[in-house]
Amino acid sequence: MFRLFSLSLFLIVIRIVNSDSINESLNWAEVTGTRLVSCYYHNLTGLMLNEEKWQSGNTLESLANLISIIDSPLKYIFNRTFIRTDKSTGGNCYDDHQWWLLAWIQIYQVDPNVKYLHRAKDIYDTITKEAWSKNQCSGGLRWCPTRTYKNAITNELFLSSSMRLHPxxxxxxxxxxxxxxWAIKEWNWFENSGMIKNYYLINDGLTSQDKSSLKNFISSNDNKCINNNGTTWTYNQGVILSGLALLYNATNNITLLNIAQNIADATIERLIYSNGILKEECEPNNCDNDxxxxxxxxxxxxGYLIPFIKDSSYKNKFISFIQNNTISILTKSRCEIxxxxxxxxxxxxxxxxxxxxNTATTSGALDLFTTLVKTKQSTTIITSSKFILFGLGNCIDEKNSSMPNFYSNRVNETICYLTAMNDKSAIAFDYQLNCNGNQFCRIRTLSDKHQTPPGFNYQDGIARNVTHTNKIPLTNCYIRRNNL
Structure with missing residues (x-):
């Protein structure tokens, strides 16, 4: 009796350990990044389809951030993009170019070819030469070559760019x-500009004090600028965080870290829905593509800020916020079409x-998945589904063998999932969704041919379990939770 009880306990422990070994968020990050590149990266232009040029630079950083935590053949796009673009690719304004600047620095960290750093430097040199001006608002970078407007995002990007290049x-x-x-000069100006207003939230930019009715108007020689009370966009609360964290790290000025922490806390307390999920002010129907x-x-x-935070209560609060948003987007916002x-x-x-x-909104999901992986100390399963994402590619065993399976190319992902659920002997299923919308469902099962569901075909196989995936793009392997 004692030996039987011990064996049962051992099996339970093994299942818990195996379950914890699956990092569902990491798997979703890889799947999402692979779909973005496979279906929406334009090999001839080096840009993402359905994105503004500056957004392609931002998505490039998101992909480099993904590559920092997982070995992936997606890395090929970095050199391809470098060849297809130049230092002016981002767009017409100084904020546009800095998204690419940050991307090249992040790329250098995962693919250390100095040409990426020099591309970032070239962009930076252009900005310091052209964009900084004391003629309006006593300093700061203007938004565009033809605009005198001083806004938050252009200057936040410059702070972050300066500190990312510092090493x-x-x-x-x-x-x-x-x-x-340059970073200290930028921050001294920004902190005193008036853009950080109530509750540590940052408004869009500045306007002339004597022309405050003209929201973004700044005359060519006007040093009397005030907060324009523009929208507190979420990205204005974000980019500043990494810049302040790195500036703190270089100067050991704890005030910088406290300010960053307060901005982050204000954002997750105030720019949210009632259930704590992040909200853009323009939602649900008034957001433009930017x-x-x-x-x-x-x-x-x-996520870049969190490793520097010393207060564990704030750190845990921020990580919990990221996890809750990740669960929400995964369960409520993914379209199976x-x-x-x-x-x-x-x-x-x-x-x-x-x-x-589109690709821009999906890039945001990639940021969620990747950031959760980088900030949590242990792997985690984030959904309550009976089948969880086991990895990119087809489900196979340790010998690269396939199980017996039921398959169909005439069902969507929901039907594939429900059919697997109803088959008590189903171990896993993989679902392929090609860029053109073609679908293929394969249910890995220990059931025999006579139990083939309507609309499915049967294929024999020699494997009796699923241990890993073969990383085939655009195919997801889901494994039954009680088989972990």
């Missing part, structure tokens, strides 16, 4: 404090496919 001064032929000095990925930017830079994630992370529609979605 590479010797490689880039700069004096040891060159980028740090605004569709703002939330992902906030999450990514919140195209595999894309929608704008609304708190989607209450009866169908997740009714939400506005």
């Amino acid at each position: 590479y001064t010797s490689i880039l032929g700069k004096s040891s404090n060159y980028y740090l000095d 605004q569709k990925l703002f939330k992902g930017i906030f999450i990514r830079h919140l 195209d595999g894309l994630f929608g704008l609304l992370w708190n989607n209450n529609s009866s169908s997740s496919c009714q939400s506005v979605r």
Whole structure:
């Protein structure tokens, strides 16, 4: 009796350990990044389809962030994009170019070819030469070459860019404090500009004090600027976080870290739905294409901040916020028709496919998945589904063998899932969704041919379990929870 009890206890422990070994968020990050590149990356232009040029730079950083935690053949796009673009690819304004600047720095960290750093340096040099101006608002970067407007995002990006380049001064032929000095200069101006207003939230930008009725108007020689009370976009609360964290790390000025922490806390307390899910002010129906990925930017830079936070209560609060948003977007915002994630992370529609979605909104989902992986100390299963995402590719065993299976190319993912659920002997299922919308469902089962469900065919196999996946793009392997 004692030996039987011990064996049962051992089996239970083994299942718990195996279950914990699956990092569902990591798997979703890989699946999402692979779909973005496979279906929406344009090999001839080096840009993402259905995105603004600056957004392609942002998505490139998101992909490099993914590559920092997982070995993936997606890395090929970095050199391809470098060849297909130049330092002016981002767009017409100085904020546009800096999204690419940050992307090249992140790419260098996962693919250390110095050409990426030099591309970032070239963009930075152009900005310092052209964009900084004391003629309006006593300093700061103006938004565009033809605009005098001083806004938050352009200057936040410059702070972050300066600090991200700071470790590479010797490689880039700069004096040891060159980028740090620019960062300090930028922050001193930004902190006193008035853009950080009530509750530590950052408004869109500045306007002339004597022309405050003209929201974004700044005359050519006007040093009397005030907060324009513009929208507190989520990305304005995000980019500043990484810049302040790195500036704190370089100067040991704890005030910088406290300010960053307060901005992050204000955002997750105030720019949310009633259930704590992040919300853009323009939601649900008034967001333009630019605004569709703002939330992902906030999450990514919140993730950059978290390792520097010393207060465990705040750190745990921020990680919990990221996890809750990840669960919400995964359960409410993914459309099975195209595999894309929608704008609304708190989607209450009866169908997740009714939400506005494109590569930009899906890039935001990638930021969520990747950031959760990087900030949590242990692996985790984040959904309560009976089948959880086991990995990218077909479900196979340790000998690369396939199980007996029922298969069909005439069912959607929901039907595939429900059919697997109803088959008590189903171990796993894999579902392929090609870029053109073609679908294929394969249920890995120990049932025999006579139990083939209607609309499915039977295929024999020699494997009796599923231990890993073969990483075939655009195919997801889901494994039954009680078989872990």
